[in-house]
Amino acid sequence: MTSVTATADAVPRKAKVGSLERQNRWALRGSFAALSVFVVIFLVPPFYMIMTSLKSSAEISAQKGSPWIAQNPTLDNFAYLVTNEQFQRYFLNSVWVTALVVLLSMTIAILAAFSLSRMGFKGSHVISTGVFLTYLVPPSLLFIPLFQVVGSLGLINNTWVLVLLFPTLAVPFCTWIMIGYFSSIPKELDEAALIDGASYPQILLKIFIPVALPGIIAATIFAFTVGWGAFLYPLAYLYSADQAVLTVGIVRELIRGDVFAWGTIMAACVMGAAPPIIIYTFLMDYYVAGLTAGATKG
Amino acid sequence: MADSSTMVIGAGSAKAPASRRVGSLKKLARRRSTTALLLCAPLIVLIVGLKVYPTFYAIFLSMLDRKMENFVGLNNFVYLLNRPSFQLVIFQSCLFAITAVVMKATLGFILAHLMHNIRGKNQRIWRGLLLVPWVIPLSLSTLSWWWLFDPSYSAFNWTLNWFGFESIPFLGTTWNARIAVIVVNTWFGAPFFMIMYLAALKSVPEQLYEAAAIDGASAWQKLIFITLPMMRNIILITVLYSLIVTFADFDIVRILTNGGPQDSTHLFATYAFNVGIESGNIPRGASVSLFMFPILATLAFFVLRDVLKRSKEIST
Numbered sequence: 001m002t003s004v005t006a007t008a009d010a011v012p013r014k015a016k017v018g019s020l021e022r023q024n025r026w027a028l029r030g031s032f033a034a035l036s037v038f039v040v041i042f043l044v045p046p047f048y049m050i051m052t053s054l055k056s057s058a059e060i061s062a063q064k065g066s067p068w069i070a071q072n073p074t075l076d077n078f079a080y081l082v083t084n085e086q087f088q089r090y091f092l093n094s095v096w097v098t099a100l101v102v103l104l105s106m107t108i109a110i111l112a113a114f115s116l117s118r119m120g121f122k123g124s125h126v127i128s129t130g131v132f133l134t135y136l137v138p139p140s141l142l143f144i145p146l147f148q149v150v151g152s153l154g155l156i157n158n159t160w161v162l163v164l165l166f167p168t169l170a171v172p173f174c175t176w177i178m179i180g181y182f183s184s185i186p187k188e189l190d191e192a193a194l195i196d197g198a199s200y201p202q203i204l205l206k207i208f209i210p211v212a213l214p215g216i217i218a219a220t221i222f223a224f225t226v227g228w229g230a231f232l233y234p235l236a237y238l239y240s241a242d243q244a245v246l247t248v249g250i251v252r253e254l255i256r257g258d259v260f261a262w263g264t265i266m267a268a269c270v271m272g273a274a275p276p277i278i279i280y281t282f283l284m285d286y287y288v289a290g291l292t293a294g295a296t297k298g
Numbered sequence: 299m300a301d302s303s304t305m306v307i308g309a310g311s312a313k314a315p316a317s318r319r320v321g322s323l324k325k326l327a328r329r330r331s332t333t334a335l336l337l338c339a340p341l342i343v344l345i346v347g348l349k350v351y352p353t354f355y356a357i358f359l360s361m362l363d364r365k366m367e368n369f370v371g372l373n374n375f376v377y378l379l380n381r382p383s384f385q386l387v388i389f390q391s392c393l394f395a396i397t398a399v400v401m402k403a404t405l406g407f408i409l410a411h412l413m414h415n416i417r418g419k420n421q422r423i424w425r426g427l428l429l430v431p432w433v434i435p436l437s438l439s440t441l442s443w444w445w446l447f448d449p450s451y452s453a454f455n456w457t458l459n460w461f462g463f464e465s466i467p468f469l470g471t472t473w474n475a476r477i478a479v480i481v482v483n484t485w486f487g488a489p490f491f492m493i494m495y496l497a498a499l500k501s502v503p504e505q506l507y508e509a510a511a512i513d514g515a516s517a518w519q520k521l522i523f524i525t526l527p528m529m530r531n532i533i534l535i536t537v538l539y540s541l542i543v544t545f546a547d548f549d550i551v552r553i554l555t556n557g558g559p560q561d562s563t564h565l566f567a568t569y570a571f572n573v574g575i576e577s578g579n580i581p582r583g584a585s586v587s588l589f590m591f592p593i594l595a596t597l598a599f600f601v602l603r604d605v606l607k608r609s610k611e612i613s614t
Contacts (some may be wrong), residue, residue, distance in 0.1 A: 026402075027415050028416065030415075031412040031413075031415035031416055032416070034408075034412050035409075035412050035413070035416070035424055035428075038409060038412075038428065039428060042428055042430065042431055042432060042485065042488075042489075042608055043427065044446070045431070045439055045442045045443055046430055046431070046442070046484070047452055048433060048442055048445070048446055049439075049442040049445075052442075052445060060451065063451065066455050066456065066458075066460075067451065067453040068453060068457075074580050080567060087437045093368060107340075108340045108344060109341070110339065111337040111338070112337060112338045112340070112341035113337075114337060115333075115334040115337035115338045116338065117361075118332070118484075119330055119331070119333065119334035119335045119337070121319070121331040122331075123333060124334070124338075127338060127341075127342070128482055130345070131341065131345065131604065132600060132602065132605060133598060134345050134349045134350070136539075136542055136589075136594065136597075136598040136601060136602075137353065137594070138542065138546030138567075138594070139546075139548075140546045140547075140548045140566070140567030140570065140590070141353070141356070141546065141588075141590055141591065141594070142348075142349065142352045142353065142587075143355065143358040143570075143571070143574075143575075143587075144354050144356065144574040144575070144580060144583045144584045144587055145352040145355040145584060146348070146572060147574070147580065148355070148574065148580065149348070149351075149352060149355070159447075159507070160353060164348070165348065167344060168344060168345070169346045171341060171344060171345075172345070173608050175341060181397055187564075200333060212548055223547070225319070229435030229436060229437065229438075230546070231437040231549045231552075232548045232549070232567070232571075233433075233438065233494070235552075236571065236575050246435075247435055247437045247438065248437075250437075250438065250441065251437055251553060252452060262448075262451070265441060265445075266441075266445065269438040269439075269441055269442060271438070272435060272438050273433075273434040273435060273438055276433050276434065276435065277430070277433055277434070277592055278457065280426075280429065280433045281426065284425075284426060284429065285422070287491065288425075288493050288497070291493065291494070291497075292493060292496075292497030293504065294493055
């Protein structure tokens, strides 16, 4: 078959390649032009966020000249926030909540995924399907009954409630990602280890976790995104400023002031958006690979 | 536990001469499945305790009166259905979810195609730039949209005035506000569609396009007869999944309009929050949320069917 196509191609190849190349070059230029337009549009809000964060309240209220550019850029807003006790507390609350949520979610997800993908027991298929199904149950369906549940546990207005509830948002998807990665590890690998006398904890720690590291990174980023950015649960269950996390703190507490505090608010948003952006800058490829693992097959 | 016996049948069916070995295998298998269950236990406790149980508890709650003392059957649902403001919520939720998902899918499709034309290292940078909206925590980026829409300081209006147009009250009138929340949701969600579609595009074998090119197919024909059929599955599942998430959306409307003007932009989630948490009518709030349930369950059914089919295909 190869010989047939080769002879058929041989004659017109030169002319065709030339025109295809020209076509491709134009497609490339057009794509770059269109993408530039889209990038500019998509980056308007973050750009304006940064610009506003560099303005003083006086400059915002004066409304002179273009609002798109900070005429006298200043870092005062950031300096104010860094020394502001309330903001420090939001930030620290977000940090420890996110750290615990990631740790907890990943432990639960890795153990369960190992068990579900390798140690198959009766009903393990039902559980994996069920896990995926619960991933599709959104928090906005559950926050009212959970209000009662959380209340009966005495956790209303206590930051720990997030450590309890955020894993419910992260674990199903993390488990799902991990099942996918663990299933792709050849069975021969752990069978060989079993024959050599390795125990299950050893197999998990020495084979599965190192081999599935890209998947673990992807799942960790997902858990981080949930812990850092989720909004509904903290808004519903934390009402005093000292228990609030970043998202709710900025939206609820900073806006109470007069309208000209927008410079500070936007500076707070920039600082809140920075950790995810930094993490994604370095690890985005893993995350995208984890998310789209299903898309590239079948 | 009962499964250990079935597993041993498989292991011991080679008629092992020594029954001692079967016994130890049985023990091993039993221990194995006990460990397996133990490893799953935290997951099961979490899911059952904080997802399954609250779902059923919501159904119970929705049938109580405001003081949560008397059982009132379906009265909360009937009451809500008869209220014009709740009818608006149903309308707005459907409008919001369907329009936003169609726009996200279309935009994501276009972006994925443009991105697919760019190969190599450049693609990573462009993709990174376009993913920024999706990476910033939604509640924070919505604040910057709110500031862009602000009635007296809007930078959009400044630009419009600069070009000689009238100012627009972006969040001030019903339809403007409805469009605004859809635009913000599209802005946030389109990058997700882009990366999903980009991955799907990459998995379409290049030979198909080459063969089509030799047969003289136009770009449009390639799109209709190769790209779309090859991407059918992934388009379907992304759209269904996104419909679920968008129906249940909370952050954007809560921050941008909080349901206003005149309760015309409320979604199920934000309305439930107002009724259940802010006005303290927990049972009625629960019934507002539960109106989402049949819609989400139908969508979830189709997602699940597709995912199971796909994972079966992958495993074989």
